[in-house]
Amino acid sequence: MSPVYDCRDEAGLLAGMRHARQALSRGDLVVLPTDTVYGIAADAFNARAVAGLLAAKGRGRQQPPPVLVAGVATLRALVAEVPEPVERLVEEFWPGGLTIVLPAQPSLSWDLGETHGTVAVRMPAHTLTLELLQETGPLAVSSANLTGMPAAVMIDQARDMLGDSVSAYLDAGPSETGIASTIVDATRLVGGAEPVVRVLREGAVSRERLRDVLGDLLEPDPASGHAHHHAPDAGPTPPGSSGA
Template identity: 40%
Template sequence: MFTKVWRVDPLRPESLALEEAGELLRRGELVAFPTETVYGLGAAATQDEALRRVFAVKGRPARKPLTLHLADPEEVFRYVKEVPSTARRLISSFWPGPLTLILPAASGLPPSLTAGGETVGIRVPDHAVAQELIRMAGLPLAAPSANLSGRPAPTKAAHVLAELGGKIAGVLDGGPTPLGIESTVVEVRGEELVVRRVGALLPEEIEERTGIKPLVAPAEGEGRWWLKAPLVLVEGEVPEQVVARVLAEASRQDRVGRRVGVLTREERVGLYQPFTALACGRVEDGPRSVAAAFYAALRDIEERVEIIVAEAVVAEVGKVVLLRLREMAAERYEAGRS
């Protein structure tokens, strides 16, 4: 299959490209597109056959439901049985934005969308290309991340093409995604909120804006990530201790003949010579800059080395990236502890 690529302005996307992509989606084809979080693999959410193709192309387990993407918040009422007052507060505070809400599903939704369950995940992306594509298609889109299941999420069109090129009909290339990390998934249970996945929107931000303190469910755990090189995580509170432990671990791996890569901040790249060191964000720009660069940096460094040693000064990387690194790590060390 030929995969067409349309290069579009992320702020003012050209209508012709969106019209062509929308027509492909109406015909049941798969089209990848940028959101503010990561690139999504779009399929017509009303066509079960198209949804099944998403699972096949990604190698996604059938037990995992898909997320419904809408162009406008008010459309949510068409696809759910009810919108509790707690959900309405979240919608008014965070949509459009990096928040997926799990709500009771309306009857008649395709079984592949909900994985046979009674709930549906819905979000309204805060990205002009995504919103206009949904409008041009004239139907809601199911859109998990546009990558093979278990791989780091794609934040550039090139990441999509590297794994799904030749398997899908098209990719709307709107450049790098601004946030670079997945949406936060929140299940609404009446007055209770349960965070199923911590993403670009932190639980603390939800509490601050809504006055509701969400419960945070345990992460999915080890084994869900597939990296081309194993990752060793060194985390700690004190930068000097983390750097010393990273250097010790990189040297140990080098002595046994492995090509070592270090994932660090831009300000510290020079400290890790002669190893391959790659910057993932800047200390002075805060944790959001680390999150925005995280998946792209991982995809870059894993192609060049045999083992990755990732440094994580807790205050610098932030909660989301630290969680992802812990999930990915084949080995994990705390700097400053023997």
């Protein structure tokens, strides 16, 4: 079985981080902790590794993973533009449980799946994972579970589901919140006819907190019966919809 490293112990942390860096650099998968739930990670710029991530979860290219980054500078390198309202979101909620979908930088050479020219990005609030991201660069990270199963909040849950499809497991104890990140679609803020931010998945950051930052730029809650009159019909699964 693939090794589990107890990263609450210094020796386990050092060995686990070394194994994780080596595994990711050769295109293997690693399960790591985040501030929300455990995630399964791959080098975002290695198409074979990303395909392996999707296969390990039992899903297709129509459900591309989000990308975790170590900071705002990396966000700027991955997306075509960072609109001012997104700057406000990042300042308020990063690092933390908010994933933001924006048009991807068209010059990037990567293949996350059927993203329709977008990328979902998050900066996690977990010291271990941020340290790893600073060394590896952006990682494609989805929740550490088989598709259709609950996201793992303990390392043993992830290992039971993913087994030897993962090279190493980094154990940091129970997930801090156990609640997946909130995902917002901010693509309409970039050259959109009607600037609006849509909530694709409610999670760690509440709609109320988003509205405190965005005001009327946040699309009304469809569940309230006052859905935005320009809301599109359901389309392809949005990137990052099962992100950690």
